[in-house]
Amino acid sequence: MRDCAVEILEDVQGRADPRAIAIQQVGIRAVRHPMQFQDRDGAVQPTIAQCNMYVSLPAHLKGTHMSRFIEVLNAHESPFSVESFGAAVEQMRQRLEADSARLEMRLPFFVQKAAPVSGVKSMLDYEVELIGEITPAGYLLTIGVMVPVTSLCPCSKSISEYGAHNQRAHVWVHVRAHETIWIKDIIDLIEAEASCQLYGVLKRPDEKYVTEYAYDHPKFVEDMVRDVALRLREDPRVRWFSVSSENFESIHNHSAYAMIEMEK
Numbered sequence: 001m002r003d004c005a006v007e008i009l010e011d012v013q014g015r016a017d018p019r020a021i022a023i024q025q026v027g028i029r030a031v032r033h034p035m036q037f038q039d040r041d042g043a044v045q046p047t048i049a050q051c052n053m054y055v056s057l058p059a060h061l062k063g064t065h066m067s068r069f070i071e072v073l074n075a076h077e078s079p080f081s082v083e084s085f086g087a088a089v090e091q092m093r094q095r096l097e098a099d100s101a102r103l104e105m106r107l108p109f110f111v112q113k114a115a116p117v118s119g120v121k122s123m124l125d126y127e128v129e130l131i132g133e134i135t136p137a138g139y140l141l142t143i144g145v146m147v148p149v150t151s152l153c154p155c156s157k158s159i160s161e162y163g164a165h166n167q168r169a170h171v172w173v174h175v176r177a178h179e180t181i182w183i184k185d186i187i188d189l190i191e192a193e194a195s196c197q198l199y200g201v202l203k204r205p206d207e208k209y210v211t212e213y214a215y216d217h218p219k220f221v222e223d224m225v226r227d228v229a230l231r232l233r234e235d236p237r238v239r240w241f242s243v244s245s246e247n248f249e250s251i252h253n254h255s256a257y258a259m260i261e262m263e264k
């Protein structure tokens with residue numbers, strides 16, 4: 001067997017490139033990696049992130065150091081959070097010897113909730129997206145959260161002698177902030193504006209409660225994104241946001257959708 005440790009291998013990606021074209025993003029996509037995630041309450045939860053990792057490559061170099069992206073992930077032992085994310089992007093930028101770096105992570109995030117009447121505890125899963133970019137101009141973090149909620153149609157309630165159609169909706173909020181805004185802050189804000197929030201476990205008294213609560217808080221998809229946008233516009237921590245809602249209609253085989261984006 002040949003001994004790779006002593007063999008001299010050419011560093012092809014370090015060769016000069018004659019085309020003189022810089023690359024804005026080169027790297028790896030769709031890497032799944034186990035990690036620890038920490039949010040507002042300080043508890044650390046294990047999860048699995050799907051990562052995209054990119055750096056810039058100057059015009060004179062042929063290739064980037066592909067293996068180092070995974071090395072960076074594996075070397076990262078401390079929990080990720082909205083506060084520590086910038087340090088992780090900077091580690092990647094330095095290890096790849098690049099001017100700019102971009103780290104995108106999407107992960108399931110779990111919250112233990114108590115049912116509204118019985119108090120029975122259960123976990124609910126949300127989706128989180130963290131997108132951190134370091135360029136010579138500075139660091140930009142975009143935080144995204146998808147919150148599943150109930151929406152109940154105000155028109156259906158108004159025109160029907162009894163009942164109202166309702167559906168599950170996926171509300172995505174992305175924010176860029178002046179200061180720390182936690183994932184749980186965004187979840188609380190969205191759930192407060194839904195026709196009703198969701199729970200993993202509901203006993204019969206809870207089911208009666210959420211049915212009547214949703215009936216008392218009807219929302220079109222437009223109401224949903226406007227009411228969340230109002231809260232984000234009033235929040236001094238937020239400097240840019242987008243909010244969208246996709247309502248999986250129960251009376252159609254298609255979704256209703258609305259989106260608002262605002263730079264403050």
Ligand SMILES: Nc1nc2c(ncn2[C@@H]2O[C@H](COP(=O)(O)OP(=O)(O)OP(=O)(O)O)[C@@H](O)[C@H]2O)c(=O)[nH]1
Pocket residue numbers: 011013062063064065066067068
């Ligand atoms: N740049 C580049 N590398 C690729 C690609 N596809 C596979 N690779 C391989 O990724 C491997 C690892 O690259 P490097 O990180 O530069 O590996 P290395 O030179 O042994 O490690 P370092 O000394 O840390 O730079 C190389 O063997 C490349 O051939 C590609 O499209 N671009």
